[in-house]
Amino acid sequence: MKQSHLAARTDKNAPHDAESVNAELLTRAGFVKKEMAGVYSFLPLGFRVLRKIEQIIREEMNAVGAQEGLMPVLTPRENWVKTGRATVDIGYTPTENTILSWSHEEMVTPIAKDLVRSYRDLPLCLYHIQAKFRNEPRAKSGLLRGREFIMKDAYSFHANQEDFEAYYEQMAHAYFRVFERCGLRAYRIQAGGGDFTDKFSDEFSVIAKCGEDTMIFCEKCGFAQNTEVAGTLTKGSDCPKCSAKLDETKCIEVGNIFDLGTKFSEAFDFRFADAEGKNQPVIMGCYGIGVSRLVGTIVEASSDENGMIWPHSVAPFHLHILSLKEDETAEKIVADLEQEGYEVLFDERNESPGKKFADSDLFGIPMRVVVSKRSLEQDSVEVKIRATGETKLVLMSELAQTVEDFFASKK
């Protein structure tokens, strides 16, 4: 895509109200626009990242047999009365009979009840990817804590506790794959259940200076606990799992999975006939990932003083081709790379080299290729790897192979 056509305008200066690295960089780069506290628009560059993250999540959810649907935002208050959550104060109420969904147990449980008669219909897992609304008193930190945000929420239904627990572990593994594919190392932390359950839950958290939470963690084996429940474990303690030294860090929660027990199935009288024909309440789990929060988290986890550094899997483009008044050659390179299936942003704007380099660093596209008179004199282009800063001249005849090798190594 030609950058002169791209709906993005970069800004050298941080917005006056940016209170986090992700808010600053995403706004300066034209990936998002803040509309009000906790509410953002995604512009085309940011939307490309959001969609790629969604797709990774979708693939991993489908891989564990979850089925995608789409439940509404506007939900009948009567459903929330049944579960005792109609008056939870994060819920917006556009009319006296409706609540904007801040979670979907109240919608998905009756849907599953329609589908399930006997143990033969179980297990079942449904999910959707959708805007959620929470009247957050402390909406802040860019995409990390919003009043409107995109969430993947899945809900599973089981005939017995063993089946639930086995699926819960499958889902935990799917979560690790999602975060890994997004270029993040997540730690799994056992935690409480909040508004969702009296039973157990697990958080998935990523190390980040700006995080709201603090964890004690073992870098070696991945053991982690929230400091609030870590008891006598502190920085420097021996890891109870592998005996390495524990460390302490701020972190961002990017996912959360819950044992809901029979709380919601009982509220909706959702029972099934077991193998002996006896009626039993269905056991439920729920599994959330903050999709738009992940966009912000990746920026928090991976940036430098010049801008963002996207992992190739979710980068808005794979390659950024900068033409320094050598448009004809650059166009040919762009066409060849697009032909190979790469997503290419082509900076053919009539801007100074300095402005082009700065914008490119800010955008954080994994590989930059500069086509200039000086490089072409050596039949070469200049290739820069954004993550490492490594820069080298590559012969035009070897560019395709260089690109292929780089992206193959990131699979």
Place this chain on the structure above:
Amino acid sequence: MKQSHLAARTDKNAPHDAESVNAELLTRAGFVKKEMAGVYSFLPLGFRVLRKIEQIIREEMNAVGAQEGLMPVLTPRENWVKTGRATVDIGYTPTENTILSWSHEEMVTPIAKDLVRSYRDLPLCLYHIQAKFRNEPRAKSGLLRGREFIMKDAYSFHANQEDFEAYYEQMAHAYFRVFERCGLRAYRIQAGGGDFTDKFSDEFSVIAKCGEDTMIFCEKCGFAQNTEVAGTLTKGSDCPKCSAKLDETKCIEVGNIFDLGTKFSEAFDFRFADAEGKNQPVIMGCYGIGVSRLVGTIVEASSDENGMIWPHSVAPFHLHILSLKEDETAEKIVADLEQEGYEVLFDERNESPGKKFADSDLFGIPMRVVVSKRSLEQDSVEVKIRATGETKLVLMSELAQTVEDFFASKK
């Protein structure tokens, strides 16, 4: 996908409150679930259709240079005060300072203002696909008129009227391609502007008995007018374009495009510097398609007494394989067809043939393949084309070619 795993339960009986063909069939088939008046959940089968329609629209929008983003649902009231639309009664107000977006001119205009400085930055077209909320007093007719619904809305920005009008025509052609790819014949009807503009607009409407509107139309050349503005033209008149006889029909509006003029750019003081450096207000157009309404419209346009009939382009699956206790052979057929890239629903349930046939007709998947003992005795399977009812025995060795020919003819 195995049907025993599919989150769908069919019902022989129409829901008591189904007041339209689409509500009845989509609900009976387990494609959607009504949550309250004008609010539906999409279950996996319905979601597959919705996603395919979205993707067709996305491709056609991208083809005319529109760029996709995602604007929020929760929007600041102050923006609506600027345009005089804060008190339009279809708008939900979850808090005193916010309105649930029922359209996005109030969001997109400031976004475009940030992006555009001079005529060199124009034209620009932004779109998103997203839930819209309208407090409809007469929410009815299944997916045709909802209080929450999925919409594609695009907004274009131009330096002058000529450029706008040329783009408006490009967009009209893109709309015809969208509807054609969805298996619909749309008629273009010049109309008024409603809450959007004092200038002109065009509606795109599809013939359907249940439609709320009535048009005078020419089947031969596509000329159409709303009866409210058709003047002396009536059924039987000569078409003013091609002289064929005009007909009259109920119809469903599936898309609408508007000349917004400078109404919104002036409200937000959105001006650009023209080639002479003079400040001019930007000229805007907007372009909507009811995505979830299209799901319902296709059902209204294409069904029979046994169920829905999906065009192959948006069908939830391409092929429905029914095994009548011949699972092993059927499984091999399914695996082979999936290998070829077809989406296959495999009915391996322990149900009667009658139930399987009825569900298959109800789902409306374009091609049905029945694997039974009787057919296998002739080394054959029974193939039925849902749209025509045509049924024939096909040799197993010729099935792949039969399937390929059928779907190639639908491209």
